[in-house]
Amino acid sequence: MKLLVIGGSYFLGRVFVMQAAGKHDITVVNRGTWSLESLGVKQIKGDRRDDALWRQIEEDVDVIVDFCAYEKGDIARVLRNIRGTVKQYLFISTLDVYERGLGGMKTEDAPFETRVFPGEAGAYIAGKVALERELREVCGEMGIACTVLRPAFIYGPFNYAPRESAYIQLMVQNHALPHITDAEGTFQFVYVKDAAEAAIQCLLNPAAYGQAYNLCQDQTVTYEAFYEALCMAADVEAEELPVTAEAAQNMGIPLPFPVTAEESELSSNEKSKRELGVSYISFQEGMARTYRAFKGVYQSQP
Template identity: 45%
Template sequence: MMVFLYNEDKGGIFVKVLVIGGSYFLGRVLTMSLSKQWDMTLVNRGHYSMKDYGVLEYILDRHDLDAWQKLPKEDYDAVIDLCAYQKGDIQTVIQSFPGQIRHYILISTVDVYQRQTGLDKDEQHPLETRQFEGETGAYILGKVQLEQELQSLSKEYHIPYTILRPGNIYGPFNYAPRESVLIERAVKGWPLFSIKDAQCTFQLVYVKDVVSAIEKVVEKKAYNTIYNVINDEQVTYSIMNEILKTCQSDVSIEEHSLVEAIEQQYPLPYPIFQEEMESYNGQKIVQELGLSYTPLNVGLSKTYQAFYPVFSQNEKR
């Protein structure tokens, strides 16, 4: 039986974790948040050092079996895998890692679910079996295969697993061109567009809620289960615009058609069309582990505050 002790030095439960990734967006926020209470080791390619947060870092390519085998023989209460994308990624870790893994946590995605079923997708919803073209198709197929791979290896090696399926994550340090492109427009005084013929809503999840979900599944030892991590709140471009206007009161909001928005090269990082609309249920983790979701108006405002110094340096009003 695994028992966690109280860590007097760090003011929390003593947990020794190995994070695969840990320096970009979700991983960065995870490290910044939980290194204060956990004993954390990061394995990544070394693009962004996190040593200032008191973590141990090993730089390696996750596909390099020899590099894994050369790591010190350490035992970990949990491995948190943030960057497994293709079949075999988890097998490489479990078969090559010299120490003991007591709990393997895979960060997957709600994109693994079958599309356009018209149902609210909880954790029992069927997974996608179709092969889509391009990078998106490869990403979805990879995550589906990795979930199956982890469940199989869990039985073979007697390692408890947890699969987390976040929705579209937003928040500080997200430099992917999603919410940040809208925040940049607000900061620089460029108008925000309300797309009058947009046909769908979408769902988001604040990055710190995903970090909290990881913390809960580790510390509460939520073994051999799967959780969606996504806010039920239905979002539109207009809703995001109104929140950003509360942050930047002088920004203008203009109504445009989708054709006009495309002609003016307006950024459209979120779904627009009815056929893109999907509905996900993120309540299982709320009911079982007590996770609470940050309202969009709170999370987006905090994200705006985080990005403001970045975009205000070259502000053009």
Template identity: 40%
Template sequence: MKILLIGGSYFLGRVFVLMAHSKHELTLLNRGHYSMASYVHQEFTLDRHDLAALASLPAENYDVIIDCCAYEKGDIETFCTHFPGTFQHYLLISTVDVYKHRTDKIQDEDQPYEDLHYAGEVGQYIDGKIQVEKELIALAQSQAFSYTILRPGMIYGPFNYAPRESALIARACQDQPLYHFANADGTFQLVYVKDVARAILQVIDKPTQAIFNVVSPEKITYHQIASRILSTLDKEALLTEQDLDTAIQEGYPLPFPLFSQECESYDSSRLIDTYDFQYTPFDTGMNETVQAFLPVFMPQK
């Protein structure tokens, strides 16, 4: 299969390339922050908003476009207008954050979009993802191509540049304690980066015009994350109960929701039922993640 991957050379895109390059002919289009040229058929370095550079690409036919970096209204329409090649299917990586928040409902793919506009970068991110989803659906109808939208939850795993699990792994590698909080009742859902990559591979192998949540059904707590990291490192003694105020004063990393009122529940059954999809157990995924980060935080002497 001939695939054009837009963006995503840091985290999800990098893992996808490592998993897909031996099976598919990959062309990458990104800004060149991290080259994957040795793994792919060809790689073009450009910004998708540089219309002249976009129009200068070879006019090739692709089976599928995988878009990891559409964040703003107009991103997909501009690409489709100026891209000189053709394609059969468009797969957009979106986010579960597009759903209306704090409804106390389990968020399946038919739940409504968020209609509140949050301040700051988070609000811009949510608004942008909603706009590009709507844009893709409208373009697919008017230009007669098929599409899939994948909505991952919080992604963890090797190469994650967001300071989430990596911040906790770094502390543990430096023999600093990892905390659990007696007053934190939040449970949240994550998804292993390799599972998102596998979901992409299964969808493009048998394309379905649909929207899919990509999030593990497992409910996770801070205690589970800290325990699994420390168990993998054989440092269970570093697990410490702490009160939240003290942790905040110390600048302790708190990248996940702490309380139940902050947490959303997502239904992942559509992907499971459609593709017989199986998620990696959290313990397995976090074990692999810790092992992947060890050369970064505990380099060999």
């Protein structure tokens, strides 16, 4: 199967390429920050906003897997300029596309958020919502099958975002683990290898054509459960550092997950398990694997 992967050198895209390499003929298009040639894939360097980049791709492609579309026009630019034919477009979106405040477990047919929130997070949500609509419109015009994956907070090896890795770094290097004592938020995770496997299961899968899938583990998580999972995963002495959310912010400790109950939004993973056969590892096991991966990184740093 010929895959054109957009992104592919960071986190989920990187893990997807690692898991799919050797089984598929993969070309990766990205800015070339990290070389992927050791994985046996072809790499094209360039800016996805450059129309000429896509015009140089003349071979037919079975599936485009897009990990880094964020702004309206990103998908249309690819499909309107690429020279070869495309059978399927797999777009990595986010659970954040759903309307806030609906309550309960959101399924894939929940309404999109129509409000535009301020800041970088607001722009990210608005961009993903616009791109999901753009995907269906352009693919419909061109007769291309499309599939959307909506992951929760992705965690695991290679995560460059200062989320779980920031806490593991404090444990390994400072021997301290922040314990947020007053947070009431509830949130969901998906382990990076599970998300990558879900993407693989979508490739030229007729059952996935025209579908969207929520990707999240069975467990809902709180800051307390997050703290406990890290304690159980750790094999170094780390002193508990009890702090309120406000104090953590003042100390520069990241609070990457919802802190309040009002911020909490939850989604159902039943469709991904039923139709794609995704089996999610437990949060505790995923965090143990993540801890081991990052421990080696931070121990090697001065």
